[in-house]
Amino acid sequence: MALIDQIRRRRTFAIISHPDAGKTTLTEKLLLFGGAIHVAGAVKSNKIKKGATSDFMEIERQRGISVATSVMGFEYRDVKINILDTPGHEDFAEDTYRTLTAVDSVIIVIDGAKGVETQTRKLMNVCRMRRTPVMVFINKLDRPCKDPFDLLDEVERELQIKVRPLAFPISSGETFRGVYNIYEQNLSLFTSDQRQTADASTVEIDDLSSELLDEYIGGKFAAKLRDDVELVEGVYDAFDREAYLAGEVAPVFFGSAVNNFGVRELLECFIRIAPWPRKSTTQTREVDPSEEKMTGFVFKIHANMDPNHRDRIAFMKICSGRFERNRNYLHVRSGKQLKFSSPTAFMAEKKSIIDEAFPGDIVGLHDTGTFKIGDTFTEGEKLKFTGIPSFSPELFRYIENADPMKFKQLAKGVDQLMDEGVAQLFTSSLNGRRIIGTVGALQFEVIQYRLEHEYGAKCRWEPISIYKACWIESDDQAELADFKRRKHTNMAVDKHGRDVFLADTSYSLALAQENFKNIRFHFTSEF
Numbered sequence: 001m002a003l004i005d006q007i008r009r010r011r012t013f014a015i016i017s018h019p020d021a022g023k024t025t026l027t028e029k030l031l032l033f034g035g036a037i038h039v040a041g042a043v044k045s046n047k048i049k050k051g052a053t054s055d056f057m058e059i060e061r062q063r064g065i066s067v068a069t070s071v072m073g074f075e076y077r078d079v080k081i082n083i084l085d086t087p088g089h090e091d092f093a094e095d096t097y098r099t100l101t102a103v104d105s106v107i108i109v110i111d112g113a114k115g116v117e118t119q120t121r122k123l124m125n126v127c128r129m130r131r132t133p134v135m136v137f138i139n140k141l142d143r144p145c146k147d148p149f150d151l152l153d154e155v156e157r158e159l160q161i162k163v164r165p166l167a168f169p170i171s172s173g174e175t176f177r178g179v180y181n182i183y184e185q186n187l188s189l190f191t192s193d194q195r196q197t198a199d200a201s202t203v204e205i206d207d208l209s210s211e212l213l214d215e216y217i218g219g220k221f222a223a224k225l226r227d228d229v230e231l232v233e234g235v236y237d238a239f240d241r242e243a244y245l246a247g248e249v250a251p252v253f254f255g256s257a258v259n260n261f262g263v264r265e266l267l268e269c270f271i272r273i274a275p276w277p278r279k280s281t282t283q284t285r286e287v288d289p290s291e292e293k294m295t296g297f298v299f300k301i302h303a304n305m306d307p308n309h310r311d312r313i314a315f316m317k318i319c320s321g322r323f324e325r326n327r328n329y330l331h332v333r334s335g336k337q338l339k340f341s342s343p344t345a346f347m348a349e350k351k352s353i354i355d356e357a358f359p360g361d362i363v364g365l366h367d368t369g370t371f372k373i374g375d376t377f378t379e380g381e382k383l384k385f386t387g388i389p390s391f392s393p394e395l396f397r398y399i400e401n402a403d404p405m406k407f408k409q410l411a412k413g414v415d416q417l418m419d420e421g422v423a424q425l426f427t428s429s430l431n432g433r434r435i436i437g438t439v440g441a442l443q444f445e446v447i448q449y450r451l452e453h454e455y456g457a458k459c460r461w462e463p464i465s466i467y468k469a470c471w472i473e474s475d476d477q478a479e480l481a482d483f484k485r486r487k488h489t490n491m492a493v494d495k496h497g498r499d500v501f502l503a504d505t506s507y508s509l510a511l512a513q514e515n516f517k518n519i520r521f522h523f524t525s526e527f
């Protein structure tokens with residue numbers, strides 16, 4: 001098959017949601033449609049159960065599962081679908097942010113009773129920043145839900161994106177009758193069927209005024225549906241695929257993942273409208289997926305669970321060309337030629353060695369500690385993909401060595417964990433002490449545990465009061481120098497030696513922004 005055809009038949013996306021909205025369930029149903037798995041329950045939830053923050057076995061279990069489910073590939077109607085898994089626990093949000101840099105689109109799952117929740121809002125901010133096309137699946141219609149129009153308004157308001165319903169529910173909870181598919185102009189009648197490959201009974205209704213509708217769902221619901229659909233057509237612009245691809249409008253579907261209801265409609269529409277791999281940006285130029293030469297970047301690194309084998313898997317997204325096993329590629333950062341004898345691909349639960357891969361695919365590379373997040377591979381060109389930012393951490397602690405004999409081990413451990421993107425390291429300009437910044441409290445426990453078990457090092461945490469870390473830069477060197485001098489006690493450098501301002505409070509940050517007009521304060525490290 002020609003490269004262009006391979007590209008066009010690929011859809012690489014992530015499902016994101018607030019924990020418990022139904023991401024795992026939806027993923028599983030999609031895999032069942034693709035025949036990638038045959039039994040329900042095969043996709044294990046990788047979320048750390050509530051209250052398990054000090055259960056380290058749970059952390060290890062989660063890491064194990066998330067390697068297995070990091071990428072789930074399957075074929076559906078000749079389309080190669082790659083679902084990239086994202087961690088369920090919000091303390092691992094940074095992992096999710098980075099995974100979002102490797103997808104071409106996103107499906108957002110929302111619990112119809114709860115509406116838009118915090119985590120969804122945060123993740124949507126990342127999608128908006130990258131203009132990632134998003135589709136919304138409003139789940140759990142078999143439970144009493146909020147009014148569909150209220151939900152649509154809430155999505156528009158909270159996620160700051162225009163919506164366009166392509167399906168519309170008929171009631172919810174006990175009286176849930178089904179979904180009218182505006183896109184396909186048919187009606188799916190709700191049957192609570194948890195069998196895996198079950199399909200809802202679908203009836204073609206191309207004319208909503210047909211009396212058949214009354215027969216299927218009863219006069220009262222039929223009248224309401226006619227009004228609702230009329231309102232939808234009146235209020236929302238016609239669906240515009242270009243606007244969806246530009247990240248400006250989100251098509252919305254309704255259903256019940258656990259009942260496998262509305263999932264097929266979502267998938268059918270998804271393979272038709274979701275984008276195939278798009279151009280990627282580098283520091284020097286845009287890379288088109290159809291370019292002959294292979295390029296790709298590492299967006300995630302996963303350590304082995306077994307402490308005796310400290311090897312890792314680096315996940316590379318192919319951006320252009322054809323990736324081949326046993327062929328030399330330039331590891332741009334080190335300048336070395338490397339070849340991979342056992343690159344892996346992921347089909348549902350199975351990991352297998354592959355001979356080739358195409359744009360949109362994710363390849364697992366064996367790594368003995370040489371790779372970092374953001375590393376680029378090419379056939380010789382010195383490219384560096386951009387758009388893989390570090391986000392401003394929200395929690396901070398000093399890290400201290402608790403075992404003087406193990407200084408080297410600690411340094412190596414911290415270094416490698418930072419390369420994996422577990423947290424970020426800053427060095428205080430005031431006293432040279434090292435500060436670890438994370439997005440979740442659990443990360444501190446993970447770091448301490450892993451340092452001990454994988455590197456034989458011990459660390460101790462000490463409190464530090466910081467509100468936010470932001471990267472600063474300015475064209476006005478004199479003002480920058482003045483700022484750094486005055487804020488000496490709050491200055492640090494990140495791993496790459498870039499200036500970071502550690503604001504104590506939101507007030508001090510606002511004041512600094514007010515007083516130093518020529519300084520730019522960045523909340524992600526890529527600018």
Ligand code: G4P
Pocket residue numbers: 017018019020021022023024025026045047088139140141142143255256257258259
């Ligand atoms: P997550 O990955 O987004 O965190 O959510 P997950 O799929 O694990 O779903 C969270 C809970 O919601 C699960 O119940 C799941 O069965 C349930 N659920 C998912 N889709 C639907 C739906 O359409 N309707 C209803 N009523 N429930 C749904 P649980 O009790 O937490 O777990 P489990 O014991 O059922 O696995």
